[in-house]
Amino acid sequence: MQHLAEVRNILSDVLSLGERKNQLKADSTLLGNIPELDSMAVVNVITALEDHFGITVDDDEISAQTFETLGSLTRFVEQKLAE
Amino acid sequence: MIAIARRKNALSQMLQQWGWFNLGLFVLNRIVVTLSRGSWRLYRYHLIAQPVASTALLPSGRGKKIEIRLIDEQDEVIAHFPRPAEAIKERFRQGAKCLVAFKEGQFAGFLWLLLGSYQEDEVRARYTPLPRKRAAWDFDVYVEPDSRLGFTFLRLWDEANKFLTCHGISWSCSRISAFNTGSLSAHARFGTLSLGSAIFFYAARWPITLASISPYLHLSSHPGSFPEFRLDTQELGKI
Numbered sequence: 001m002q003h004l005a006e007v008r009n010i011l012s013d014v015l016s017l018g019e020r021k022n023q024l025k026a027d028s029t030l031l032g033n034i035p036e037l038d039s040m041a042v043v044n045v046i047t048a049l050e051d052h053f054g055i056t057v058d059d060d061e062i063s064a065q066t067f068e069t070l071g072s073l074t075r076f077v078e079q080k081l082a083e
Numbered sequence: 084m085i086a087i088a089r090r091k092n093a094l095s096q097m098l099q100q101w102g103w104f105n106l107g108l109f110v111l112n113r114i115v116v117t118l119s120r121g122s123w124r125l126y127r128y129h130l131i132a133q134p135v136a137s138t139a140l141l142p143s144g145r146g147k148k149i150e151i152r153l154i155d156e157q158d159e160v161i162a163h164f165p166r167p168a169e170a171i172k173e174r175f176r177q178g179a180k181c182l183v184a185f186k187e188g189q190f191a192g193f194l195w196l197l198l199g200s201y202q203e204d205e206v207r208a209r210y211t212p213l214p215r216k217r218a219a220w221d222f223d224v225y226v227e228p229d230s231r232l233g234f235t236f237l238r239l240w241d242e243a244n245k246f247l248t249c250h251g252i253s254w255s256c257s258r259i260s261a262f263n264t265g266s267l268s269a270h271a272r273f274g275t276l277s278l279g280s281a282i283f284f285y286a287a288r289w290p291i292t293l294a295s296i297s298p299y300l301h302l303s304s305h306p307g308s309f310p311e312f313r314l315d316t317q318e319l320g321k322i
Binding site for chain 1: 096140141234264272
C-alpha cells in the first residue's frame with residue numbers, strides 16, 4: 001500500500017489527531033476507535049481525499065467497510081486511482 | 084487479561100471525553116440501577132442552543148439520493164420507527180413536526196422539531212425555547228445503523244434548517260445526555276452554546292431535579308408536577 005502514509009496524513013489533518021497519528025497502522029480500526037470520525041467528519045475526509053488524489057467518490061461507495069481500518073481506506077483510494 | 088485491558092481502555096476514553104464529574108455520575112447510575120433492579124435511575128442533560136444554519140451542511144451534489152419528507156401521524160413509515168407508538172402519538176399531539184429520511188424508498192432516519200414548548204418523554208420536564216417565534220426545539224435525531232456513516236444525518240439537518248428558516252426561527256434548542264458522546268460532538272460541530280444542565284434522579288416515585296438554571300431544584304410528587312426550563316436565546320450570538 002504505497003499511499004498509506006498520504007491517507008494517514010489526510011485523516012490526521014482533517015480529524016486533528018495530533019500525536020495519535022503516529023499510532024495509526026494499516027490494521028488500525030478507525031470506526032469506533034476514533035471518536036472524531038462521525039458522519040460529519042466523513043464528508044470532510046472524502047472531500048480531502050478527492051482533492052488530494054484527484055478521484056471522485058460516489059455516495060454509494062461510502063460504507064462502513066471502507067472506513068473500517070486505515071488499510072481498507074487506503075485500498076479504496078488505490079482502487080479509485082486504478083480506475 | 085485482555086478483557087480487563089479493554090475495560091480499562093474504555094474507562095480512560097470515557098474519562099477523556101466526559102470528565103470526572105460525568106464519569107462519576109455514569110458509574111453511580113450503573114450502581115443505583117443495579118441495586119434497585121432498575122427502579123432508580125439518574126440522568127444528566129446538557130441544555131443547548133444551536134444557530135439555524137443558513138447554508139447547507141452537505142457539499143452540493145452529496146446526498147441527492149436521500150429523500151426527506153415531512154410526515155403526518157397517519158404515515159405508514161411510523162411502523163418502522165424504533166420508538167413506542169404511544170410516544171410517537173404524544174409527540175404529534177404536542178404539535179411536533181417529523182422529518183423522515185428515505186434511501187431508495189427505505190426508511191433511513193428521522194428528526195423531530197417543535198415550534199413551541201416540549202414535554203419531555205424520558206423524564207418529568209418541560210422545555211420552553213424563547214423568544215417564542217424565534218426559537219424552536221429539536222429532539223430525537225435517529226439514523227438507521229446502515230446509514231450512520233453516510234449523509235442521512237446531514238441531509239436531515241439541512242432540511243430541518245430550511246424548515247426552521249422558513250418559519251423565522253434563528254435558534255434551535257435541545258437537550259443531550261451527558262453520556263452520549265456521539266451526539267455531544269455532532270452538536271458541537273454545529274456551533275452549539277450551552278444554556279445549562281440538569282440532573283434528574285429517579286428514586287422510586289419521587290423524581291428530584293437539580294439544575295444549573297431556573298427552577299434549580301424540583302421535587303415531583305406526581306406526573307403533572309415537573310420543572311419548566313425557559314431557554315432564552317435572545318442574547319445568544321450577541322457577545
